[in-house]
Amino acid sequence: MPYFHAFIEKFPTVADLANAPEEEILRTWQGLGYYSRARNLHACARYIVNENNGEFPDNYAGLLKLKGVGPYTAAAIASFAYKEPVAVLDGNVFRVLARVFGLDMDISSPKGKKEFEKLANKLISKKSPDQYNQAIMEFGALQCVPKNPDCNQCPISSGCYALKYDLVNTLPVNEKKVKIKSRYFLYFHIHIGDYTVVRKRKEKDIWQGLIDFPLEEYTLLDDIVNIDPDKLNLPAALYSMDPHYSLSSEKPYKHILTHQRIFASFVNIELKATHKVALENWAIANEYDLVDEAVLESLGKPKLIVRYLNQ
Numbered sequence: 325m326p327y328f329h330a331f332i333e334k335f336p337t338v339a340d341l342a343n344a345p346e347e348e349i350l351r352t353w354q355g356l357g358y359y360s361r362a363r364n365l366h367a368c369a370r371y372i373v374n375e376n377n378g379e380f381p382d383n384y385a386g387l388l389k390l391k392g393v394g395p396y397t398a399a400a401i402a403s404f405a406y407k408e409p410v411a412v413l414d415g416n417v418f419r420v421l422a423r424v425f426g427l428d429m430d431i432s433s434p435k436g437k438k439e440f441e442k443l444a445n446k447l448i449s450k451k452s453p454d455q456y457n458q459a460i461m462e463f464g465a466l467q468c469v470p471k472n473p474d475c476n477q478c479p480i481s482s483g484c485y486a487l488k489y490d491l492v493n494t495l496p497v498n499e500k501k502v503k504i505k506s507r508y509f510l511y512f513h514i515h516i517g518d519y520t521v522v523r524k525r526k527e528k529d530i531w532q533g534l535i536d537f538p539l540e541e542y543t544l545l546d547d548i549v550n551i552d553p554d555k556l557n558l559p560a561a562l563y564s565m566d567p568h569y570s571l572s573s574e575k576p577y578k579h580i581l582t583h584q585r586i587f588a589s590f591v592n593i594e595l596k597a598t599h600k601v602a603l604e605n606w607a608i609a610n611e612y613d614l615v616d617e618a619v620l621e622s623l624g625k626p627k628l629i630v631r632y633l634n635q
Contacts, residue, residue, distance in 0.1 A: 327352075327353075327355075330352060334348075335349075338369050338372050338373060338380070339369075339373050341365070341366065341369035342366070342369040342372070342373040342374070343373075344366070346363065346366055346533060347623065349362050349363075349365070349366050350362055350363075350533055350534055350624030351622060351623060351624040353624065354534075354624045354625060354627075354630065355627055355630065357581070357627065358582075359531060359624075360392070361392065363392075363532070363533060364391050364392025364393075365392070367392070368390045368391055368392065368393070371390060371391065372390075382405075382406050383402060383406065383408060384398050384399060384402040384408055384410045387401055387402060395413065395441075396412055396414055398410070399411060399413070399457070400412050400457065403448075403454045403456075403457045404454045404457070404458075407452075407453060408453065409445075409448050409449070409450045409453040410445065410453065411441070411444035411445045411447070411453075411456075411457065412444075412457045412460075412461065413437070413441060413444055414461060414464075415464070416461045416462075416463070416464025416465050416468070417440075417444060417460050417461060417464060418431045418440060418496050419464050419470065419496050420463055420464045420468045421440055421443055421444060422440075422486070422495040422496035422497070423468060423485065423486035423487070423491070423495050423496070424483065424484050424485060424486070425485055426485030426486060426489070426491065427439065427440065427443070427496070428491075428497050429497065430497050430498065430499045430500075431496045431497065432498050432499055432500035433499070433500075436497075471493075473492065475487050475492065502582075502583055503583075504583060504584065504585060505583060505585070506584070506585045506587065507541060507584055507585070507586050507587070508541065508543065508544065508545055508548045508576075508588075509539050509541055509542075509586060509587070509588040509589070510539060510540045510541075510542060510547070510551070510588070510589050510590075510591065511536065511537045511538070511539045511588055511589070511590045511591065511632075512537055512538045512539065512540075512558070512559075512590075512591050513537050513572070513590050513591065513592050513593060513632075514538065514562070514593045514595070514603070515593070515594060515595070516594070516595040516596070516597060516599065516600050516603055516614075517597055517600070518616050518617045519600070519614050519615065519616055520537075520614070520615060520616075521537065521538060521603070521612050521613070521614055522535045522536065522537060522612065522613050522614075522615055522620065522623070523535065523538055523611065523612045523613070524613075530581060530584065530586075530626075533624070534623075534624045534626050535613075535623045535624065535625055535629075536625065536626060536628075536629050537590075537629070538559075538610070538612060540557065545576070545587055548576055548587060548588070548589040549575075549576060549589070551571060551589065551591075556591060558591075559606070559610075561602075561606045562593065562606070564602075565595050565596070565599040565602055565603065566596060566599070567593050567595055568593070568594045569591055569592060569593040569594070570591070570592050571589065571590070571591060571592070572589070572591070572592050572632065576588055576589045577589070577590075577628055577631060577632060579626070579627065588628055588632075590632055620633075
């Protein structure tokens with residue numbers, strides 16, 4: 325809720341949001357995670373202002389034209405805000421429909437999704453689509469839960485195919501379960517006086533558009549845990565600047581994302597003021613920036629970096 329109020333106060337109209345720089349939006353979003361949503365929100369605002377005369381779409385087909393808005397979000401907005409009878413399909417709804425009607429099609433396949441969508445739109449209330457959508461999602465979240473549902477207390481158990489044929493723990497079928505990947509970062513926190521070296525994260529990776537520090541990525545946790553400070557693979561240019569360096573903590577920081585676990589250790593590298601020009605030149609040559617404390621505070625950063633800086 326505090327994030328919502330901060331956003332509305334800073335960007336009170338869709339035009340304010342559309343005209344704001346991406347860096348300001350990411351900084352306001354900082355701490356929420358899922359930064360692609362902030363970028364999509366910005367793109368939506370620009371589309372609405374520049375392509376749609378400032379009018380938010382009021383139907384399912386129009387909503388699908390907004391960047392980052394897929395069938396689920398479009399159906400939710402269309403039914404809740406405009407009472408359009410379009411069914412939502414999330415994990416809870418897939419589970420309820422699969423169990424009640426005995427559907428064994430893979431919910432991750434295009435064919436399976438089409439069949440579930442067809443059934444869901446056949447069942448939805450034409451008079452109260454918003455209440456129906458909310459109810460079936462809530463039913464899956466509270467009653468028809470993924471593991472060990474209390475079928476004895478279920479009000480529709482008498483008509484449940486999965487309960488009748490002992491398929492509750494088998495349905496729904498999902499052959500594309502997400503694998504969680506672990507990544508190991510060794511960050512170099514390079515600073516000189518009030519200035520710190522930062523880099524902007526590029527596309528096609530986590531935290532796109534946010535800033536963090538120069539880093540090396542390793543394949544094993546041991547690579548960032550059992551580090552000998554005297555054997556660090558620091559950039560050669562830094563050694564000529566007489567660095568004082570140390571490890572920030574004995575245990576790596578851990579950060580959990582939807583599909584990734586990030587483990588990170590930090591090397592604190594402090595340089596003497598006499599090397600500022602040399603550091604600036606090195607930073608520019610490596611596509612980094614040298615920023616002061618005020619700028620560093622104003623930039624959008626991953627929660628992992630914020631935790632490190634705060635500690």
